[in-house]
Amino acid sequence: MGSALLEMQGIVKTFPGVRALDGVDLDVRAGEVHCLLGQNGAGKSTLIKVLAGAHQPDEGEIRWQGEPVRLTDPQAAMRRGIATIYQELDLVAGLSVADNVFLGRERSRFGLSRPTADHRATAALLTRLGHPEIRPGAEVGSLSAASQQMVSMARALSQDARLIVMDEPSAVLDNEEVERLFAVVRDLTADGVAVVYISHRLEEIRQIGDRITVIKDGATVATGLPARETPTREVIALMTGRTIEYVFPQRTDRAATTAAPLLEVEHLSVPGHVDDVSFTVAPGEILGLAGLVGSGRSEVLEAVYGARRPGGGQVRVDGRRLRPGDVAAAVGAGVGLAPEERKSQALLLGEPIYRNITLSSLARFARAGFLSGRAERTAAREQTDALDLRPVDVDREVRTLSGGNQQKVVLARWLLRDCRVLLLDEPTRGVDVGARSEIYALVRALADRGVAVVLVSSEIPEVLGLADRVLVLADGRVLADQPATSLDEHAVLDLVMQGLPTHTTEGHVA
Numbered sequence: 001m002g003s004a005l006l007e008m009q010g011i012v013k014t015f016p017g018v019r020a021l022d023g024v025d026l027d028v029r030a031g032e033v034h035c036l037l038g039q040n041g042a043g044k045s046t047l048i049k050v051l052a053g054a055h056q057p058d059e060g061e062i063r064w065q066g067e068p069v070r071l072t073d074p075q076a077a078m079r080r081g082i083a084t085i086y087q088e089l090d091l092v093a094g095l096s097v098a099d100n101v102f103l104g105r106e107r108s109r110f111g112l113s114r115p116t117a118d119h120r121a122t123a124a125l126l127t128r129l130g131h132p133e134i135r136p137g138a139e140v141g142s143l144s145a146a147s148q149q150m151v152s153m154a155r156a157l158s159q160d161a162r163l164i165v166m167d168e169p170s171a172v173l174d175n176e177e178v179e180r181l182f183a184v185v186r187d188l189t190a191d192g193v194a195v196v197y198i199s200h201r202l203e204e205i206r207q208i209g210d211r212i213t214v215i216k217d218g219a220t221v222a223t224g225l226p227a228r229e230t231p232t233r234e235v236i237a238l239m240t241g242r243t244i245e246y247v248f249p250q251r252t253d254r255a256a257t258t259a260a261p262l263l264e265v266e267h268l269s270v271p272g273h274v275d276d277v278s279f280t281v282a283p284g285e286i287l288g289l290a291g292l293v294g295s296g297r298s299e300v301l302e303a304v305y306g307a308r309r310p311g312g313g314q315v316r317v318d319g320r321r322l323r324p325g326d327v328a329a330a331v332g333a334g335v336g337l338a339p340e341e342r343k344s345q346a347l348l349l350g351e352p353i354y355r356n357i358t359l360s361s362l363a364r365f366a367r368a369g370f371l372s373g374r375a376e377r378t379a380a381r382e383q384t385d386a387l388d389l390r391p392v393d394v395d396r397e398v399r400t401l402s403g404g405n406q407q408k409v410v411l412a413r414w415l416l417r418d419c420r421v422l423l424l425d426e427p428t429r430g431v432d433v434g435a436r437s438e439i440y441a442l443v444r445a446l447a448d449r450g451v452a453v454v455l456v457s458s459e460i461p462e463v464l465g466l467a468d469r470v471l472v473l474a475d476g477r478v479l480a481d482q483p484a485t486s487l488d489e490h491a492v493l494d495l496v497m498q499g500l501p502t503h504t505t506e507g508h509v510a
Contacts, residue, residue: 004066005030005194006051006082006163011060013046020046021057022218028163033185033195035209035227039239039432041402043218044198048165051196052084053077081162085152085169087198087430093141098122100140101155125154128187130180145172145341146293153184163194170204171429174293174458175493182208200432201459202232214238240434248465249444252284259283260319262452263421265304268313273299275476276313281421281452286443288467288484289456290492296476297456298340301423304454305337306330317421331360333421336414338407340425340456346410349399353389354380356398357412383412387442404435411442422446425456440466460489472496 006028013021021043028034038044049055051062053071062069064080071077077084091100098118122136131150134143140151149172156164166185170178185195185208197208205212209227213220214235222238261280268277274296281287289297302308304315309325316322317333339345347356354373357380358365365375380394387408389401398409407427414422424443428436443466447453457463463470464484472480472487474496 003029005064007061007063007066008047008051009061009063011047011050011062012058013050013055014058020218021050023060023220024215024218025220025223026213027223028194028196030162030194031189031192032210033189033197033208033227035205035212036196036198036215037205037212037235037239038215039402039404039434042215042239042432044215045167046218047215048084048086048167048196048198051077051082051165053082078159078161081160082165083156083159083161083163084165085149085156085167087168087171091140091148091151093139095140096137097126097134097140097143097151097154098136100151101125101136101158103155121158122154125157126150128157129153129184146174146177149173153181161193163196164188165196165198167198168200168430169197170199170201172293176292178204200430200436202235202433205235216241236433239432249441251468252444252448262318263304263454264316264319265300266314266316268300268303268315269311270296270299270303270308270476271311273476274303274310277473277476277478278313279471279478279481281454283420283450283452284447285469286447286453286455286467288463288470289454289473290460290463290470291473291496293458294475295473295496297473298425299476300473301337301339301425301454301456304330304421305335305423307337331417334417334419335421335423336360336417336419337423338410338414338425338427340429342406342410343399347398347406350397352395353384353398353401353409354394356409357383357394357416360413360417379416380412383416384408386415387412388438402432402435403430404432404439407431407435407439408442411439415446419451421452421454423454426458427455428457428459428462460492464489464492 004027008024008026011021011024024043024047036044046055050057053074053076062071069080092103101122102118119136126132126134129150131147134147134150140148143151149169169181173181189195199205205227212225212227212230212235213223215221216239259282262283263281266278269275277300279287289300291297299308303310306322306325306327306329314321317335320333322333323329343349354377358376362371365372377394384392384394389405389408398406401409427439431439443453455463455467464487467484470482470484470487471478472492472495479495
């Protein structure tokens with residue numbers, strides 16, 4: 001690793017009523033992966049926007065290669081060789097892949113654009129990233145979330161960046177794609193490029209990181225920690241101000257009972273995604289769906305919820321068959337869904353917290369054709385108090401909340417609705433370690449109240465730690481249905497890699 005490429009000292013940034021950064025120090029060396037850690041709301045996003053030129057600091061100094069600089073706008077940062085890949089990808093859906101890669105920097109000769117050159121350069125970048133199948137001419141809005149992430153990566157590489165900021169880059173990638181990403185990162189650092197890597201997955205920090213900086217409440221609490229040698233408990237304690245163990249709530253005896261199934265899914269098929277999937281979930285049971293991205297996990301939940309019309313099979317709740325492809329019928333039967341993309345699929349970001357919570361129960365608050373805002377707020381406050389949602393102002397726009405608190409709002413919606421079947425798709429994606437433990441406890445508490453829970457997570461330890469029973473999926477088919485206690489991470493990975501059904505003593509085989 002080389003000398004300090006970037007130094008940020010005493011960075012302060014204040015917004016109306018909020019001191020987002022309160023003296024952050026960060027130094028990044030050429031050729032290193034510097035991991036920036038902190039809970040949601042710690043100030044990470046504000047800090048990288050200062051580095052990207054999107055925000056101007058109120059106090060502090062930024063030095064680039066030893067010289068003081070002012071990054072007055074994103075173009076100034078890019079001219080210095082600083083590229084940022086945001087968690088919420090800033091791609092233009094209506095444009096092609098190549099247009100997005102070179103947006104604002106279209107190649108030209110004699111004033112004429114050179115799309116062929118852009119396409120060739122884009123294809124070369126995507127090949128370097130291990131994704132030659134992504135066509136430069138494809139409309140970026142038609143791509144999967146993982147492919148869009150690769151396009152954003154290609155744009156950063158196209159800028160000949162000296163420092164690349166990656167904000168939760170692995171959130172939408174499967175295990176194979178994460179390894180490919182890490183290979184690209186190692187190639188970059190071998191060439192002297194610095195990477196600032198932000199992730200809530202501490203196991204990734206061990207794999208790819210060189211040094212760690214931890215920020216809490218807008219200030220640096222530790223910097224320069226060796227990524228591989230610093231104990232996880234120490235990192236978590238620095239992030240949260242308290243020690244948090246990766247301990248899941250204790251399983252209860254309720255899940256082991258022989259109660260009649262509350263949710264029954266029989267021979268469910270979704271063309272191109274799900275092939276003859278069957279399972280049941282009892283009241284008080286948590287069923288985990290494990291498998292790689294593309295295994296059909298999310299599509300199963302969407303079909304059960306009615307958001308995706310199945311090609312065959314049936315879904316029953318408490319013995320009553322649900323009408324296929326009918327969300328209203330599913331909600332009416334007591335089914336709730338917390339989707340993977342909560343910002344785009346579950347939340348009205350410009351609306352207040354209380355309206356997002358009451359959204360599925362509005363009929364309860366209607367008086368003579370008009371909604372009672374007072375009654376909505378009262379009901380929402382009861383839920384936010386129970387979930388310890390912060391801040392507690394239910395009139396605040398939901399977009400201003402951290403990822404963990406936004407997820408609590410989605411869960412509060414279904415708590416208010418008294419749902420009987422809760423479908424959770426990646427419930428802790430983008431959620432810090434402190435909020436994760438709270439969400440785990442909430443999910444277990446719901447199961448203890450008799451709710452049937454179906455959980456999808458890309459993190460196999462999360463599935464095994466929280467679920468009572470695990471369904472392993474690959475290519476849209478069930479490979480195994482077993483108690484969570486009889487599996488470990490290696491066994492699940494072996495199953496999905498082999499793609500062969502495994503006979504079990506409890507459950508069924510597809």
